[in-house]
Amino acid sequence: MLLPPVILVNEKDEPVGTMEKLEAHQKGLLHRAFSVFVVNAKGDMLLQQRALNKYHSGGLWTNTCCSHPLPGENVLAAAHRRLQEEMGFDCDLQEVFSFTYRAALDNGLTEHEFDHVFLGVYDGAITPDTEEVLAHRFLPVSAIRRLLAEEPDTFTHWFHLAFPKIEEYLQKEGTAS
Secondary structure, eight states: OOOOEEEEEOTTOOEEEEEEHHHHHHHTOOEEEEEEEEEOTTOOEEEEEEOTTSSSSTTOEEOSEEEOOOTTOOHHHHHHHHHHHHHSOOOOEEEEEEEEEEEEOTTSOEEEEEEEEEEEEOOSOOOOOTTTEEEEEEEOHHHHHHHHHHOGGGBOHHHHHHHHHHHHHHHHHTOOO
């Protein structure tokens, strides 16, 4: 399976090359990524359950959308592109923070990402790509926090890391449910 290339970066998110996505995950090399979190007007967060056929973390719950920008693609433009491709909608997004993490995955792959985290608000129709998304749902932030504690193995590695940071941001903004 040949996957598109990712942008390899250093700890300052400066590009240092490109590599096919699966190879980068096999070698655990640091690369640029993004995570999109969408909430509705009530402050409930839109989660997606990854399709079972994904090359890693299939069937696990995670944030609204996540992926990697293509070489030469702006991270915000990539976030809008993948939100439309995966979830069937687009909305205004703002980058709220970034962080670096490394996590061993379920199939011998390693996520090592410089992750740009975006936040949007959306209340319209959702028509996800069934090749990407098994299910989706809006949940109050408090319910997600409880599920992370009670059923941690049903969520992706990166969601465990990003959720507390986005929850803190939403609480500061007064928009968490």
